[in-house]
Amino acid sequence: xxxxxxxxxxxxxxxxxxxxxxxxxxxxxxxxxxxxxxxxxxxxxxxxxxxxxxxxxxxxxxxxxxxxxxxxxxxxxxxxxxxxxxxxxxxxxxxxxxxxxxxxxxxxxxxxxxxxxxxxxxxxxxxxxxxxxxxxxxxxxxxxxxxxxxxxxxxxxxxxxxxxxxxxxxxxxxxxxxxxxxxxxxxxxxxxxxxxxxxxxxxxxxxxxxxxxxxxxxxxxxxxxxxxxxxxxxxxxxxxxxxxxxxxxxxxxxxxxxxxxxxxxxxxxxxxxxxxxxxxxxxxxxxxxxxxxxxxxxxxxxxxxxxxxxxxxxxxxxxxxxxxxxxxxxxxxxxxxxxxxxxxxxxxxxxxxxxxxxxxxxxxxxxxxxxxxxxxxxxxxxxxxxxxxxxxxxxxxxxxxxxxxxxxxxxxxxxxxxxxxxxx
Amino acid sequence: xxxxxxxxxxxxxxxxxxxxxxxxxxxxxxxxxxxxxxxxxxxxxxxxxxxxxxxxxxxxxxxxxxxxxxxxxxxxxxxxxxxxxxxxxxxxxxxxxxxxxxxxxxxxxxxxxxxxxxxxxxxxxxxxxxxxxxxxxxxxxxxxxxxxxxxxxxxxxxxxxxxxxxxxxxxxxxxxxxxxxxxxxxxxxxxxxxxxxxxxxxxxxxxxxxxxxxxxxxxxxxxxxxxxxxxxxxxxxxxxxxxxxxxxxxxxxxxxxxxxxxxxxxxx
Numbered sequence: 204x205x206x207x208x209x210x211x212x213x214x215x216x217x218x219x220x221x222x223x224x225x226x227x228x229x230x231x232x233x234x235x236x237x238x239x240x241x242x243x244x245x246x247x248x249x250x251x252x253x254x255x256x257x258x259x260x261x262x263x264x265x266x267x268x269x270x271x272x273x274x275x276x277x278x279x280x281x282x283x284x285x286x287x288x289x290x291x292x293x294x295x296x297x298x299x300x301x302x303x304x305x306x307x308x309x310x311x312x313x314x315x316x317x318x319x320x321x322x323x324x325x326x327x328x329x330x331x332x333x334x335x336x337x338x339x340x341x342x343x344x345x346x347x348x349x350x351x352x353x354x355x356x357x358x359x360x361x362x363x364x365x366x367x368x369x370x371x372x373x374x375x376x377x378x379x380x381x382x383x384x385x386x387x388x389x390x391x392x393x394x395x396x397x398x399x400x401x402x403x404x405x406x407x408x409x410x411x412x413x414x415x416x417x418x419x420x421x422x423x424x425x426x427x428x429x430x431x432x433x434x435x436x437x438x439x440x441x442x443x444x445x446x447x448x449x450x451x452x453x454x455x456x457x458x459x460x461x462x463x464x465x466x467x468x469x470x471x472x473x474x475x476x477x478x479x480x481x482x483x484x485x486x487x488x489x490x491x492x493x494x495x496x497x498x499x500x501x502x503x504x505x506x507x508x509x510x511x512x513x514x515x516x517x518x519x520x521x522x523x524x525x526x527x528x529x530x531x532x533x534x535x536x537x538x539x540x541x542x543x544x545x546x547x548x549x550x551x552x553x554x555x556x557x558x559x560x561x562x563x564x565x566x567x568x569x570x571x572x573x574x575x576x577x578x579x580x581x582x583x584x585x586x587x588x589x590x591x592x593x594x595x596x597x598x599x600x601x602x603x604x605x606x607x608x609x610x611x612x613x614x615x616x617x618x619x620x621x622x623x624x625x626x627x
Numbered sequence: 628x629x630x631x632x633x634x635x636x637x638x639x640x641x642x643x644x645x646x647x648x649x650x651x652x653x654x655x656x657x658x659x660x661x662x663x664x665x666x667x668x669x670x671x672x673x674x675x676x677x678x679x680x681x682x683x684x685x686x687x688x689x690x691x692x693x694x695x696x697x698x699x700x701x702x703x704x705x706x707x708x709x710x711x712x713x714x715x716x717x718x719x720x721x722x723x724x725x726x727x728x729x730x731x732x733x734x735x736x737x738x739x740x741x742x743x744x745x746x747x748x749x750x751x752x753x754x755x756x757x758x759x760x761x762x763x764x765x766x767x768x769x770x771x772x773x774x775x776x777x778x779x780x781x782x783x784x785x786x787x788x789x790x791x792x793x794x795x796x797x798x799x800x801x802x803x804x805x806x807x808x809x810x811x812x813x814x815x816x817x818x819x820x821x822x823x824x825x826x827x828x829x830x831x832x833x834x835x836x837x838x839x840x841x842x843x844x845x846x847x848x849x850x851x852x853x854x855x856x857x858x859x860x861x862x863x864x865x866x867x868x869x870x871x872x873x874x875x876x877x878x879x880x881x882x883x884x885x886x887x888x889x890x891x892x893x894x895x
Contacts, residue, residue, distance in 0.1 A: 248877070249843070249870035275870075277845060282761065283768020286821075287776070289846050289872040290654030290722075297876040298658060306775040308768075350775060 242319070242340030248333050250275035250293075259340055264312030276338065281308045281316060292321075296336065300325045306343065306350075318347035375407050382410055385443050390417050393425050395492065397616060399590035403556065403597055403608040410440040413554045413609035414447050418454075423492050426454040428463075429552040429611050430485030430506065430529075442481050445474060446529075450487060460487040460502035464529055464537040468504070471530030482530035486523070486552055490613065495546055497615060502539040504529040507555050510575065512582035512589060514547025514617055518575055547583050549614030556608030557593070560600040569600070586612035630710040634676040634703060635683040638711070640668035645890055646713050648674040648739075650704060652722030653820040656682025659721060662879035667886060674716070676707050680812040694815055697723070697823050701730035708738040715740035717890050722746050722846070722872065723820040725855075729828050741835040741893055743886055746872050747855050748847040749825040757826075760848050766821045773813055829858035836862040837889040839882065843870040863889065 236243060242259025246252050252274050260267060263279065277285045284307040296302045303322040311317050323338040382404065390398045404411040415429035428450045432442040449470045453463040464487055475481040486509060488501030501509060503523030511519040519542065526538040544550060553574075560569040581592055589612045597604055630636070637657065640647075647667055649660040657675040667673050677684040678700055693699035704727060708716060718739045720728035725747030732739040751759040751766070808816075836859050840852035849866070856864040865885050869878035 281768055282765040283770075283772050285845055286761075286765065286769040287772035289844075290652075291776070293871050294655050294659060294873050294876055297873070298661070307772065347775065354774060 241342075244276070244338050244340070246276050246336045246338065248325075248335065250277055250336075252276060253335065262311065262317055262340075262342065263309060276336075279309045281310055284308050292323075296323055296325060297333075300327070300333075306347065309340075318343045320346070371408065378408065378410055381440060385410070385414055385440065385447060387416050387418075391419060391425075393417075393419075393490070393613075395615065396425075396490070396497065397586045397614050399586040399612045401590050401594045401597075401608075401610040403594075403604065405556070405605060405607050406435070409435045410437065410443075411435070411607035411609075412439040412443060413556065413607045414443045415552070415609050415611045416447060416451060417611070417613075418451065420455065420458055420489065424458060425490045426451075426458065426488065427490065427552075427611065427613065428454070428485055428487040429554065429609055430483050431554040431556075431607075431609070432483040433481060435607075438481070442471075442475075442483065445470065446483050446485065450485065454487065454489070458489050460489060460500060461537045461539045463487045464502050464504045464526075465535075468529050468533075468535050468537075472533060475530065480531065482528045484555075485529060493543075495615075497544045499542050499544060499550060500539065501541075502526070502537050504535065504537045507553065507558060507571065510551045510578050511542060511544070512549045512551065512578055512584055512614075514545060514583045516579070516582045518578045518582050520575060544613075544615050546615045547617035549582075549584060549586050549589055549612055551578065551589055552609075552611045553593075554607065554609045556604065556606035557597065557610070559606060560597070560608075561603040561605060562600060566603065569603075583617065585616065586614045589614075630706050633679060633685045633688050634707050636674065636676040636707055636710070638672065638674050639664065640671050640673040642672055644671040645893070645895075646672045646674060646711075646716040647886070647890065648676075648704070648708065648713070648716050648718050650718065650720040650724040650728065651677070651681065652720070652724045653816050654722075656684075658682070659873065660875055663875045663883040663886070666880070666883035670887060671717075671890065674707070674711060674713070676703075678703050678816075680816065681808060686809060686812070689809075689812055691811075691815055694812070695819055697727050697730055697819060697825065700724070700727045700819075701734060704728070704731035705735045705738070708735055713738045717741050717743060717886075717893070719743040719745060719886060720747075721875065722748075723823075726823070726825040726828070729825065729832055732834050733828070733831065736834070739834070741837075741890075742832065743837045743839065743889060744855065745839045745874065745882070746841060746844055746847045746852075747838060748851045749829055749855060749858070750823075751821045751846075752824075757854075758848075758850055760846070760851065761821070763822075766818075769821065770814060770817055773817055774810065826854075826858070829855060830860075832859045832862075835889075835893060837885070838862055838864045839874065839885055840864065840866050841869040841871060841874050841877075842866055844872050846872040 237257040239256060239258055242262060243256040244252055244259060245254040252270050255270055277288050280288055292302060292305055301324040305321045307319055307321050309317045309319055320341045320343045321338060323336050325333045326335050326337060327333050386402060390400060398417060400415065412432045412435050417425060417427040420426050430446060432439050432446060446467060449467050450463055453466040471481060484505035486501055486503040486506045488499055491498045503526040505526055505528040508523055509521045511521065513519065521540045521542055523538040523540055525536060527535040529535065558569055558571050558574055562569050577596065581589060590610055593610050597608060651657050651659045656677045660675060664673055680686060680689040680694055714737065716739055718728045718731060725744030726749060728742050732742055748759060751761045752763060753759050838852060838856050840847060852864060856862050867874045867878050867881050869881065871877050874882045
């Protein structure tokens with residue numbers, strides 16, 4: 204193959220090779236310039252067109268005499284394209300010496316616009332002075348149609364995204380308002396008691412399924428409850444609302460926590476029948492002031508045990524084992540327990556979002572024991588400090604905290620606290 | 628974020644010289660001035676910056692609301708002047724920034740003592756009795772041109788902007804692509820530039836003013852230069868033998884010497 208003398212020496216294998224080769228040789232540089240499959244033009248630095256090929260003249264429907272020496276490059280463009288040329292194309296070309304793939308539109312004599320892709324380079328003299336600009340022009344009609352389609356699709360996608368974000372924000376606001384309506388705005392002041400609470404909602408687009416409340420029964424007694432309904436979302440919110448108002452009415456009617464839970468059980472069974480059973484767990488209690496102490500009478504249905512952080516540093520857990528889910532069975536049993544809070548004691552109620560948080564690499568349950576041990580490290584502690592410590596603990600769980608979590612702490616100020624306050 | 632970093636402010640030139648602030652227009656950034664900067668820096672202290680949204684400014688500081696009116700750009704100018712505690716500076720504004728300069732001077736006359744308006748136009752749209760050179764449809768066409776040339780922008784620039792320490796060549800590329808602008812930002816600037824009507828602001832200009840125009844400028848044609856000249860009492864008009872809308876690039880020597888001559892004539 205080192206021979207360059209053509210096919211005839213090699214035995215005359217393929218007739219016509221010679222003719223094809225000759226044709227190639229006849230495609231002179233001049234011919235290639237004039238009839239290239241793209242437009243060529245050269246302009247002076249001020250844009251005056253000095254040279255233009257036949258291909259581009261054909262596309263534009265212009266004669267050489269009309270163009271050379273008479274028009275500037277920007278005269279070939281649409282007005283918008285001219286603005287773009289002056290503000291972007293020309294400055295960039297001056298600074299960089301070359302510029303490629305710029306999308307512009309040219310005006311044709313026949314009327315229709317010709318979408319083009321333009322590439323330019325500046326030819327400089329040996330000492331670096333710019334002499335002229337060489338430009339190639341590609342017909343980009345098909346490509347531009349495709350790009351326009353892409354742009355249209357992108358605009359539609361952007362608009363859909365904006366709409367979705369706005370919808371999500373509206374939903375979030377509506378849910379926040381609804382959520383607030385399911386919780387007390389602020390806990391009431393109970394003479395001689397401190398209270399604190401915290402509510403973590405796992406999702407900002409779903410209503411939480413935990414609830415709590417604290418309210419006076421009469422001059423001497425307050426009732427409280429804290430619970431967790433099954434599921435999430437609107438159905439759970441409806442259940443939460445029903446549970447909350449039922450318990451509140453029941454407690455005002457009869458200050459017996461177990462009776463209140465039985466009432467709720469009946470209401471839920473009555474409301475949710477057939478193939479949509481709905482249930483919840485809850486702890487309900489009554490606080491009754493007795494001198495320096497407060498008696499607590501509470502009942503639980505399927506709810507984790509309440510803890511009492513004692514003034515002497517012990518932690519009691521108020522076992523209500525045997526208390527059944529509320530709303531599951533007509534003859535559900537609920538378990539009552541009584542205790543007395545002394546100055547410095549804090550009663551802690553929580554939902555299982557806390558104890559069922561996932562921790563560590565293995566995503567183990569945080570668990571009841573860990574919570575009791577955490578409480579033991581805190582005790583003695585007033586309600587605010589207990590809730591703050593638990594809030595920090597929840598925060599530390601990060602994405603391990605998968606469920607809603609409600610916390611409510613009620614306590615009597617420690618005698619030393621009171622002493623220091625009065626002496627201050 | 629300090630103003631100096633936010634607006635990518637650069638100060639060069641003779642520290643003892645009078646201060647000249649060079650303000651770029653729509654379409655690019657402070658790189659537009661690089662051919663005139665060396666000549667001016669010999670005698671003057673030269674301040675360059677990028678508007679928020681342009682060049683190497685802090686894009687996170689960009690707010691559509693602020694930069695949808697020329698006042699927002701004027702605030703950038705005034706804030707840069709305040710940050711440098713400039714007094715009696717010469718503000719050189721190119722294209723739309725000539726009008727921004729008028730607003731900035733009105734807001735901070737003690738900081739901005741005189742104006743150089745390079746290829747100014749107070750209004751681009753033709754109206755009865757006024758020839759701005761363009762129709763509203765032309766401006767829409769420009770916005771289209773902008774858009775079709777930014778098709779590849781997000782893909783190419785997003786990794787640069789988000790920071791790619793493992794791909795340093797992207798940063799290099801950014802350095803070389805002057806005038807690369809977020810398409811959304813460019814769109815807002817284009818609309819503000821070409822749809823703002825600043826004609827009524829001209830008559831209140833009391834600062835010594837030099838108007839520099841090009842003999843051939845499709846964006847700011849001679850009748851617009853004449854309009855600005857007659858609207859600003861006592862202004863000086865110089866027509867450069869240059870083509871296009873950017874004499875600081877096409878005729879840098881003539882541009883620099885016209886600015887120098889004007890500044891040297893000012894009372895010290």
